[in-house]
Amino acid sequence: MINIKNINAFIFLFILLLPSLSFTQERELYKELYDSYEDFKEKSIEKRRFTQAEIQPLIDEFKKKKDFEVAKVGESIEGRPLQLISVGSGEIDVFLWSQMHGDESTATMAIFDILNFLDSEEFSEEKEEMLKNVKLHFLPMLNPDGAQRFQRRNLLGVDINRDALRLQSPESKTLKRVRDSLEADFGFNLHDQSTYYNAERTPKPATISYLAPAYNYEKSINEVRRAAMQVIVQMNDILQGYAPGQVGRYNDDFEPRAFGDNIQKWGTSTILIESGGYPNDPEKQEIRKLNFVSILAAVFSIAQGDYKNADISEYEEIPNNDRKLFDLKLTGLTYELLGEEYILDLGINQREIQDKNLDYFYDAYIVDRGDLSTFYGYEEMEASGYRLVEGMVYPEIFRNLDKLQQENISEILQEGYAYVALKELPEENFIDLPINLIAEDFIISDNLQANFFLEKEGKLEYAVINGFLVDLSKEKFGVKNALILD
Template sequence: MKKRLTALILLVLFFSQGHAQDSKLDHQKLKEASDRYKESSITHRRFKHVDIMPLVIKRRANNDFQVEELGKSVEGREIYQIAYGNGDRKVMLWSQMHGNESTATMSLMDIFNFLEGENDGFESIRNTIKENLNLRFIPMVNPDGAEAFKRRNAYDIDLNRDAIHLTSPEAKILKGARDDFEPEFGFNLHDQQIYYNASNTPKPATISVLAPAFNYEKDINEVRERALKVIVGMNEVLQDLIPGHVGKYDDGFEPRAFGDNFQKWGTSTILIESGGYPDDPDKQYIRELNFIIILNALYEIATDQYDQYAVEDYFEIPDNDTKLVDLMLRNVTIKRDGLEYQVDLGIRRREVEADSAYYTESSILDLGDLSVYYGYEELDADGYVMVEGKVWTPAMDMKLTQTEAVEMLEKGFLGVSYDVYPDKLHDLPLNILTKGAEMKSGHTVGSTTNFFLEKDGERHYAVVNGYLVDLRNPDTEGIRMKVY
């Protein structure tokens, strides 16, 4: 009887341990982990190679990590690889192949912090990953692009179109790392423009996914099937956290791209693209989402849970579309040349690099019937008329405050002039013009956007370089403009 009871207890323990290992992770707990282990030295997306190098090198002090220099970029910046884990299943993750696509790099720094944690309630996740996976991270493939915060490398080559020709040293390094390691799974980590939306919805595609094709026929073999299933698991998590904010890329085969070729070479490849989310310009919330879905995916690969998902569910993820603008004005009235007509007006802002910072330039993307477009910010301007603004031409001799700038708007001025302005960039809701400069505006596609919206002869709104300011309740946070 005693032997039977002992055997029964052992059997219960065996199945309960197996069940615990195979249970799904609590997404809210992963959110807590993200908050706890967020790397505090990186708070914005325009960091450089020099900013993350100490975070990479310091891992050499921890025996759980192996840090290796794989080579150097065109301009001589080191490209490092970090290895972690003792398992048999090989997984490779690489980020910032495009220099201005940095969201996942931030998340990898957070993940390194998480993997170093202890006595925090996350030991089972950490141990499962460590004991079952052999991980290789390349956190910044294109450090020269990151330095200038631009897509391409110092040769002006798009590294993601250099997988075959291997013109650039960075592409050779990435290809060599893959060939030396021969990973079973690969995570190709990117950012996409913020104007992608989940098809037929106003929701930004905050995360977009793709299991790249390995041939023009878009066949699904065992390698690609594994990637499809991992993505279905990631989407399940995301639909819980940001329902409706996931899009899927077109899987047309690109023979020069690394993701497509990794898939072709036998590595089940998962593309993650970080897009936009309301009120998250530096992508700190999207950074958190990357942390959660990458760790969850690694755990599901380590426990084989990814295999439970149906391939068909991948194709149910909405396609990406590009129907988002920064500001959508609905039903605004334009009067010009004796004509009067009512249109929707879609405005996008473009970021321009300047002195390790950036400013924005706006333009009208389209006008007319824009019922299939959506705005991060929308205003029903029915009854409002577009009216030109004035420029205060007596040269200012002192910098304006935010309050004074709004007062200038209230008086009908969209620009002020200076003989000399001490800064190149500013955050005032006004155009700052120096000698010889003119305030640009218009009401046609491609025009810069500086105008007022009036109703019954009263100015209620100002549109300043694409930013909407409610003159009755002004909020000027987040404005970034150039001195002209």
């Protein structure tokens, strides 16, 4: 005899487990996407500094593909085209825009990786099912004039992300017009943030930070914002498998001029993604990969509707962004001043300086000193027992760089010299050698510079050259560049 109660219990349990079974299958899909990422990565752009002219051939290729629609939707101030690439036939419109700030290019790279994935033969069944339910619209590089100069603002000097109300710039008008014409259900506002953000109260960088922007000062949660929060919960859950503890939550104070806040207000569930820092990833290639996986995870979740099962209390559990990271942190070193000894921590950052060719070099500076026990570093050294010795100028003046390169620079460093004077300085601002070059009459500042040595028991064991920590006992020094100072 069949037990009806047992059958009902089984059906109830099956229904209860169905979402979790589905999500387990999705996890496996995302793992496969992560593992096969190199098959879809757009190899023509692997550096953060690229221009609209460099991505135009990629866009032109998608014009030829039958499943993709490419439309010119506007122009920048200088006349560069703003183009929308669309794919899919579903009723749910998902709008993704990147590089609103011209120097925030990580997600633009990821967009072309995603487009390559969508155009590939792999995962055909999963993509077909997804694209039946959603239509994706990509607007890569909203600020091409800024990208041309790798600067945040557009040619007018306007921050496009503070122009949602006045709409002074053509780029801003285009973004508003496209959003309105699509009446997009979901929007992805793709940015880069400072590499010095960390996940609150942890030493881990906020490699990716999310936000469901507020649409009023009260930070109310309506169905539109709730959906954005639920998608973020799903994305965070996936990313924890690849960058555990490295996800943050961006500040949600309402900014009435910002596009994200207003697009949320206009009825599009808006997800802000900020790409931050990742150890030893200056060109943000690993972060680009995380964007690829997490955005696709979000789109699959939207297409299947399973984001609706997410508990928004988990959104609130994502750590806030904090800004307590240095490139290099030295703890507990001894510093002598006016005959007295003090114990100091030092925090050093290596800022990027851009040249006219859109290349860049590092110019380090000491950000803070004192008790930095609540701060962290991408690289850290416990320097207790070490005495700080300021870098000296080598007594011999060399005619030019060729003459200097005939010397043993390792020995020069081991003697405590951080600067060498040349009669003929190169025209550049930086040098690939691990020592700074100066003009004959250059005067080093009395303020402590990020060029010094660490001495222990009368022996120099470490150097800090332009903010890079050097172990003097090793043959190779990891100094990305030193400076040429005239």
